[in-house]
Amino acid sequence: MAKIHEITLIPGDGIGPEVTGAAIKVIEAAGVKVNWDVVEAGAKVMDEYKTPLPDYVLESIKKNKIALKGPVTTPVGSGFRSVNVALRQAFNLYANVRPIKTYEGIPTRYEDVDLIIVRENTEDLYAGVEHKIGDYAAESIKIITREASTRIAQFAFDMAKKQNRKKVTAVHKANIMKFSDGLFLECARNVSKEYGDVEFEDMIVDAMSMKLVQNPEKYDVLVMPNLYGDILSDMAAGLVGGLGVAPGANIGDEISVFESIHGSAPDIAGKNIANPTAAILSGVMMLRFIGEMEAADKIDAAIKNVLKTGKALTVDLGGKATTSEFTEEVIKNL
Numbered sequence: 049m050a051k052i053h054e055i056t057l058i059p060g061d062g063i064g065p066e067v068t069g070a071a072i073k074v075i076e077a078a079g080v081k082v083n084w085d086v087v088e089a090g091a092k093v094m095d096e097y098k099t100p101l102p103d104y105v106l107e108s109i110k111k112n113k114i115a116l117k118g119p120v121t122t123p124v125g126s127g128f129r130s131v132n133v134a135l136r137q138a139f140n141l142y143a144n145v146r147p148i149k150t151y152e153g154i155p156t157r158y159e160d161v162d163l164i165i166v167r168e169n170t171e172d173l174y175a176g177v178e179h180k181i182g183d184y185a186a187e188s189i190k191i192i193t194r195e196a197s198t199r200i201a202q203f204a205f206d207m208a209k210k211q212n213r214k215k216v217t218a219v220h221k222a223n224i225m226k227f228s229d230g231l232f233l234e235c236a237r238n239v240s241k242e243y244g245d246v247e248f249e250d251m252i253v254d255a256m257s258m259k260l261v262q263n264p265e266k267y268d269v270l271v272m273p274n275l276y277g278d279i280l281s282d283m284a285a286g287l288v289g290g291l292g293v294a295p296g297a298n299i300g301d302e303i304s305v306f307e308s309i310h311g312s313a314p315d316i317a318g319k320n321i322a323n324p325t326a327a328i329l330s331g332v333m334m335l336r337f338i339g340e341m342e343a344a345d346k347i348d349a350a351i352k353n354v355l356k357t358g359k360a361l362t363v364d365l366g367g368k369a370t371t372s373e374f375t376e377e378v379i380k381n382l
């Protein structure tokens with residue numbers, strides 16, 4: 049009998065419930081049995097619990113070890129720092145893995161892009177060490193440690209080996225931030241020596257941005273500190289069709305949380321027009337992680353097929369299909 053998986057589901061804010069709803073429909077239609085432990089977080093629970101991340105969310109994830117998460121709104125400037133950053137730090141989800149891939153049928157200027165951004169997820173300027181200096185200045189402290197930098201470099205190389213990828217590029221700004229980014233680069237270089245069969249290079253983040261726009265197909269696995277990973281992954285998503293098609297995973301040693309790169313997209317929330325591809329593909333990454341390879345391959349192939357025929361493209365990709373129409377089309381193609 050098929051295994052029943054226990055998985056935490058955080059629908060999230062804005063388009064979150066629409067796109068995670070699509071993902072669970074597709075996962076179930078592919079034959080995977082899941083007991084979803086649905087827990088609400090974000091803006092919608094703020095009034096009742098006085099925090100967007102109530103304890104029951106953390107407890108559910110701790111118990112199930114795997115979560116599928118929709119985006120959660122983070123207020124700008126003041127208030128609770130960020131549910132996402134808090135979750136990543138609480139469970140030491142140190143590797144943020146973001147595959148960027150061209151799919152036939154999606155209108156883009158590029159072909160054959162197939163790279164993975166591996167973003168360090170626990171430190172850098174996202175450690176949240178900030179203070180004001182009177183009323184006239186503010187400081188944010190960028191924390192880079194040998195331990196976290198070595199761990200993320202090893203993760204990137206291990207992944208490159210496992211997936212038969214040829215090259216790892218470490219992205220940094222060590223020419224200016226000689227101590228912090230210098231340490232990150234030193235750790236990546238040291239780790240690269242243990243993986244002789246994977247090519248290694250490093251690139252300054254500004255040059256990397258230009259080269260990614262010029263020739264993204266030349267890159268394979270990119271590993272970088274938190275802030276550059278945040279920015280470059282949205283940019284790279286733009287190369288292959290936008291945030292609507294870019295999935296992701298936050299991986300730790302014991303717990304993993306799967307979520308798209310995109311946010312809660314308040315501008316299109318509740319209209320049934322969000323592209324659920326990123327959320328469904330995050331689900332595919334989750335299925336591979338829990339060993340449901342056949343279902344994962346089936347869903348991936350169905351998405352490829354639907355995009356290729358161009359029959360049910362959502363508005364962000366220049367089509368007219370709604371979130372539900374695209375989802376139904378994927379299910380039909382399973």
Ligand code: NAI
Pocket residue numbers: 063067118119120121122123132291292293307308309310311312313314315316321322323324326364
């Ligand atoms: P966003 O990613 O929500 O939206 C940026 C643009 O991309 C918008 O025009 C939006 O309509 C479009 N877009 C995003 N996802 C789409 C999809 N699936 N289909 C079609 N179009 C899509 O970024 P924004 O507006 O900067 O952030 C909104 C909120 O989301 C903020 O509160 C932010 O903090 C939060 N956020 C949460 C994340 C998470 O929970 N992991 C990640 C990024 C942002």
